[in-house]
Amino acid sequence: MISIIKSRWILWKKHWLANSLFLFLPVVATIITMTLFTNIQEDSKVPIAIVKKEDSPMADSLYEAAADLPYIRLFNLSEKEALIKLERHELDSVFVIDSGFAEKIKSGARNRLITGYSNHGSFAYTPIKEMLVSYVQTLTAQAKTYYTVDQMAGGKWTWEEVTEKISDIQTEQQLLETTFRFGSMAGNATNEERNRNLWEIWGYFMFISIFFLFDWQIKEKKPAILSRYAMMKYSYRQYVFFHTAVYTFMFISICLLSAAMFHMLYEEKITFSLLWSMVMYTITLSLAASILSAVYRSVYVYYWTVLLISGVYLITSGVIIPTDGIVSAYPVISLVHPVYPLVQEKYFHPLVILFLGLFLVTQRKQKYF
Numbered sequence: 001m002i003s004i005i006k007s008r009w010i011l012w013k014k015h016w017l018a019n020s021l022f023l024f025l026p027v028v029a030t031i032i033t034m035t036l037f038t039n040i041q042e043d044s045k046v047p048i049a050i051v052k053k054e055d056s057p058m059a060d061s062l063y064e065a066a067a068d069l070p071y072i073r074l075f076n077l078s079e080k081e082a083l084i085k086l087e088r089h090e091l092d093s094v095f096v097i098d099s100g101f102a103e104k105i106k107s108g109a110r111n112r113l114i115t116g117y118s119n120h121g122s123f124a125y126t127p128i129k130e131m132l133v134s135y136v137q138t139l140t141a142q143a144k145t146y147y148t149v150d151q152m153a154g155g156k157w158t159w160e161e162v163t164e165k166i167s168d169i170q171t172e173q174q175l176l177e178t179t180f181r182f183g184s185m186a187g188n189a190t191n192e193e194r195n196r197n198l199w200e201i202w203g204y205f206m207f208i209s210i211f212f213l214f215d216w217q218i219k220e221k222k223p224a225i226l227s228r229y230a231m232m233k234y235s236y237r238q239y240v241f242f243h244t245a246v247y248t249f250m251f252i253s254i255c256l257l258s259a260a261m262f263h264m265l266y267e268e269k270i271t272f273s274l275l276w277s278m279v280m281y282t283i284t285l286s287l288a289a290s291i292l293s294a295v296y297r298s299v300y301v302y303y304w305t306v307l308l309i310s311g312v313y314l315i316t317s318g319v320i321i322p323t324d325g326i327v328s329a330y331p332v333i334s335l336v337h338p339v340y341p342l343v344q345e346k347y348f349h350p351l352v353i354l355f356l357g358l359f360l361v362t363q364r365k366q367k368y369f
Contacts, residue, residue, distance in 0.1 A: 026206040027258050045073040046124040049082040049094045056102040065135050093118045093125040105139050196343050203339040211306045214289035218299050248286040273345040281342040287355035
């Protein structure tokens with residue numbers, strides 16, 4: 001086994017740059033992709049202005065509720081400046097919290113509380129307006145509750161105490177939950193969804209890395225090289241098996257490096273189920289790459305085949321197009337696609353047994369020397 005590792009190291013050094021790039025591709029490319037996605041999401045935030053004509057806790061709470069929306073870039077401007085920017089299409093829409101907002105809420109009024117402005121290019125005006133209206137309705141409901149409690153308790157509780165208690169109950173019981181969406185982007189996206197995207201992206205680049213680095217099996221089947229196997233102490237079957245094992249362990253080390261890097265950068269939790277699913281994913285792809293490379297004689301045809309398969313992999317993995325609905329309708333997809341056990345952190349996948357059997361069959365049908 002030591003001689004196998006030494007011989008592989010000698011061959012590796014001849015193309016160390018390309019091999020190293022593909023080896024560390026899953027880590028580097030995933031970090032770059034996640035950084036680009038984060039920057040794009042930040043730049044794609046919709047510019048909205050909210051003008052506060054009064055300073056009150058209610059007006060401030062409404063402003064903070066709008067500021068918490070993740071896909072909005074909120075500006076606090078004067079009414080004149082905001083309308084000028086709206087005319088110049090520097091803002092998507094403008095909302096003005098009129099004077100007497102808090103007093104009108106407390107008196108039970110619901111009309112002329114907020115004034116909205118938009119232009120012909122505004123596409124976020126309606127969802128933002130509905131969110132603000134929903135929040136105003138919450139405030140008016142709190143006011144109604146206060147007066148009911150005040151009548152029953154005889155003025156025992158103050159406005160601040162009642163509204164604070166209502167807010168605590170809403171938070172604890174999750175009575176109000178708003179989802180803000182533009183297309184397929186969800187405003188209440190959780191860390192779990194982000195981490196799922198992380199492993200989907202990593203899985204794709206790991207696929208590219210493994211399949212392209214397994215081209216050694218094709219390159220070392222050239223007629224000028226095949227004759228050398230007769231003088232080796234290992235049979236060709238053992239040679240392929242041991243080298244496949246070396247590459248697999250090398251990719252497993254990349255799995256551990258990836259988990260450590262993602263833990264530091266994205267606070268991804270390192271669990272046994274995650275590490276095991278990464279190892280099983282790597283073994284599955286290594287067996288599949290060994291099977292595919294054993295079939296081909298031309299490296300270039302192999303590369304084009306890998307690119308074609310990677311395109312299908314990318315489309316069906318959920319990295320670009322959400323596939324949750326498709327997978328729910330056709331569960332068989334999760335059985336034949338290796339990325340789903342990875343993102344779901346499953347301990348076992350039937351593809352491992354399938355590819356292991358095919359690997360042994362292809363090795364038995366090879367020509368040995």
